[in-house]
Amino acid sequence: MKKIFLSMAAVGLLFTACNDDSKEVSQEQQIDMSDFYVYTDSGEDLSSKSINSKESLKTCYSMEVLNRQLNENPGLEKKMFDIEYKTRQFIAAKGGSTAKGKPGGGSGGGEADVDVSPINDGLGTINIPVYVHIVLPNANDVTNTQVQNQINVLNDDFNSTNANLLPSGATNFVNDATITDIHFTLAGTFRYNNSASSWGTNDSVKAAYPPITPETHLNIWVCNIGGGILGYAQFPGGNSATDGVVLLHSSLPGGSAAPYNLGRTATHEVGHYLNLRHIWGDGRCRQDDFVEDTPSSDGPNYGCPSYPTVNCSSTDMTMNYMDYTDDACMYMFTDGQRNRLRPIFATGGPRAAMAGN
Numbered sequence: 245m246k247k248i249f250l251s252m253a254a255v256g257l258l259f260t261a262c263n264d265d266s267k268e269v270s271q272e273q274q275i276d277m278s279d280f281y282v283y284t285d286s287g288e289d290l291s292s293k294s295i296n297s298k299e300s301l302k303t304c305y306s307m308e309v310l311n312r313q314l315n316e317n318p319g320l321e322k323k324m325f326d327i328e329y330k331t332r333q334f335i336a337a338k339g340g341s342t343a344k345g346k347p348g349g350g351s352g353g354g355e356a357d358v359d360v361s362p363i364n365d366g367l368g369t370i371n372i373p374v375y376v377h378i379v380l381p382n383a384n385d386v387t388n389t390q391v392q393n394q395i396n397v398l399n400d401d402f403n404s405t406n407a408n409l410l411p412s413g414a415t416n417f418v419n420d421a422t423i424t425d426i427h428f429t430l431a432g433t434f435r436y437n438n439s440a441s442s443w444g445t446n447d448s449v450k451a452a453y454p455p456i457t458p459e460t461h462l463n464i465w466v467c468n469i470g471g472g473i474l475g476y477a478q479f480p481g482g483n484s485a486t487d488g489v490v491l492l493h494s495s496l497p498g499g500s501a502a503p504y505n506l507g508r509t510a511t512h513e514v515g516h517y518l519n520l521r522h523i524w525g526d527g528r529c530r531q532d533d534f535v536e537d538t539p540s541s542d543g544p545n546y547g548c549p550s551y552p553t554v555n556c557s558s559t560d561m562t563m564n565y566m567d568y569t570d571d572a573c574m575y576m577f578t579d580g581q582r583n584r585l586r587p588i589f590a591t592g593g594p595r596a597a598m599a600g601n
């Protein structure tokens with residue numbers, strides 16, 4: 245694994261050396277990719293976490309799906325490295341910080357609070373049209389109202405117009421909630437009656453009902469995944485034939501998957517689809533989510549944690565959408581996450597066509 249990372253780093257250096265513009269060269273030389281990783285731990289060590297059987301339902305399968313896709317597609321790791329490199333290069337060019345995101349490593353109380361400003365990336369408001377494919381024995385079980393409410397939740401969550409639920413005393417994070425200026429519009433709902441009782445996580449639902457113009461549209465499949473899994477997404481860079489997000493049907497607003505039925509499984513999975521990692525970095529304290537203003541943690545949090553919840557010597561941002569807490573107890577992306585996800589829409593970015601670039 246280390247060998248691969250080193251060779252990837254060499255590719256970055258070569259790219260730098262070939263650039264004629266001395267100004268850009270100096271900028272590119274500052275892009276530190278030493279923390280880049282793609283493969284993740286297959287299982288979380290939850291021994292130190294307080295969870296009950298109900299809470300253990302909260303499972304996103306995006307990282308396992310990514311591991312599988314990396315094995316199936318040898319070119320994907322390089323593609324994701326390039327996307328990460330360009331993302332950091334874009335942020336740096338716009339005056340943002342690409343420092344590795346491990347704040348809060350101080351005295352154990354999480355006092356360290358990194359404040360990142362939203363960069364002016366020149367990309368403006370980004371509108372994403374959404375196709376929803378409902379695949380169930382009775383596809384009418386998910387109503388048009390639920391689908392529209394799900395779109396509304398995405399818009400509220402990505403633009404901080406939701407009802408925030410700041411835990412008492414969580415002053416560290418009170419100024420970190422961001423407005424991503426990414427908006428979602430329902431472009432079409434398709435219903436397919438299919439007697440399959442579950443679809444698993446091997447993209448079979450996408451093979452049966454392929455995405456429609458995934459270059460310009462977010463495709464969401466709503467079905468029974470099975471295995472207690474709430475959803476999975478494909479990161480930027482993956483195969484367009486499987487691009488999009490799969491959601492457990494009962495996770496949509498008003499569904500039966502309480503406490504995960506307020507529509508925030510979609511918010512979390514669309515976060516992955518837009519290049520966000522889990523807030524704990526999927527690798528204990530040693531790995532990060534590539535975001536500066538999200539504290540390190542050693543694994544997901546569940547339920548509705550009290551504040552402060554301290555792991556890896558810093559206070560966890562348990563209310564971040566990229567954690568695993570109850571839908572009612574998560575309410576924010578950070579400015580750092582905003583800065584990280586928007587560059588994928590820039591010219592040359594993996595979702596540029598979606599923004600008309």
Ligand SMILES: [Zn+2]
Binds near residue numbers: 522
């Ligand atoms: Zn996830």
